[in-house]
Amino acid sequence: MGKKRIAFVFPGQGAQYVGMGKDIYENFSQVRELFEKAEDILGFNLRDLCFEGPMDKLKLTSFSQPAIFVVSLATLEALKISLPEISPEATAGLSLGEYTALVASEAISFEDGVNLVYKRGRFMEEASQINPGGMVSLLGLDYQTVEEICQETGVEIANLNCPGQIVISGKKDALEKAVNLAKEKKVKRAVYLEVSGPFHSSLMSPASEKLLRELNKIEIKPPRIPVVSNVTASFENNPEEIRGNLVKQINHTTRWEDSIRFLASSGITTFLEIGPGKVLSGLIRRIDDSLEVYNIETTQDMKLFPERISLA
Template identity: 40%
Template sequence: MKAFVFPGQGAQYCGMAKDLYDSFPEARELMDRADAILDFSITDIMFNAPEEELRQTRYTQPAIFLHSMAAATLLGRDGIAMAAGHSLGEYSALCFAGAMNFDDALAIVARRGELMQNAGTENPGTMAAVIGMKDEALEELLAEATPAGTIQAANFNSPGQVVVSGSIDAVRKAVELARSKGARMAKELTVSGAFHSPLMKPAEEELKKALDEVTISDAAVPVCMNVVARPVTSAADIRRNLVLQLTSPVLWTQSVEAMIASGVTSFTEVGPQKVLQGLIKRIDRNVATAGVDTAEHVREQLTV
């Protein structure tokens, strides 16, 4: 069984998807449509903006979504048994799976990026990567850091690689504790907010209002969702999980394990970069991985 997986924030790069735009009329049509839907030219930001502008959450999220959907549109659904996305990438997965139409998904993604950026300003926070600690030891460490402020595990990316999120003092305390307790690495990340933590609550409330305005259908392809780490097709479950996702941990390790347990043996990352391919290999070296980022990658997949 083959699955498509879709990357999240952090996978962006300057000039992303330009060769897809130039090489494939279907991709060009989709990207031009995105410019018409949004109140700014997302393609101009993707193709020409400096890194610091592209890195703004309100631009990063629609850019990655659009790149992923341009590639996915060219590849089609044939032979794909399951899908998943990491955080923002879950919207790409759901759009690919037919649970949301492109126009609605793009508008929601743009709104989500704006809300998360605003929440980061309203409730300042940060995130940190902790590598080389077991989950149980990390939970104890987070309990020790809690007196300094809000903190929780935000991304379970692969065994021994977890991102924590919360108030600045609490996250920095967690980094200090992790280093003292033998973590291989503990490093604060450059982010605009404490994503997937309770500090995103204002964004969660507004996102629910935005989601209530759009149609969500049952998925034609099961999507293994971040919040529950199991395949989901029900429209009601999808809507609920998307709201919860902003303040809940991304259970990526658990999701990949669930997909493998369901019979998936091959994962193709659709969108910019190859972050998820690396994580999946660390979760299970026995599965096959591939990536579709560039026009060359698309041509390779279409000739397989």
């Protein structure tokens, strides 16, 4: 395993599903302790929500964010116990996942992270009530074409996920105009996302202002493992820059494709998606199919991993 240059990546909102984390919870006492610690901070039964649902509640922004965050870090804890020899050279996370990466790299404490992502989810929901809207994934259009659609309709680019997949964000009527224009420009598909607001756009500015106040209350240290910022798509080591980027991240474009290309150009060859779902694994393969990608979510994944990576 020594020749592999590994990055850990962590999922964002949308990766949640009922039953996530249950397998590792049942198999690791350290994971059970982590859930208990999170529940003490959150004040609700996170285990029941993750393991039993209902999905309608789990997908609400203020619940899905702490749930995905805790399950991802619990999976990381189980991985460290199962395979202590695996050592990442870098970390990254999609949107919410950047907070997970910062806790994994010891820049932010677990306790502060739980509190932050719970409040971040609430602030995003509140901003969505002030500025209602949504998000649409456009498949098969290039950046320049989507930029023209944005200028003409007033929507904004929210996520640059992978080649041919760009997510736009905005008010409902502006999104409808944008989708109609995208169809004229021969979009392959326009998919409305199941989200409660126009995330990663200027309509989220009320949330970013509230988040800044919360971020100013906590200590951020230089990361022990380099973390890629969603906003800059490069490593950020300065605590004040990290703080500023987390504020900007809510109402600016998430540059995931650029982040993965940056890591690959830094010499990373192997990516481990740690936490619920396989969204990032799919995106990374579409960004660069020469990269090795593994999903680590269950005890079985950890058991099979040494054999899978040695065969790759």
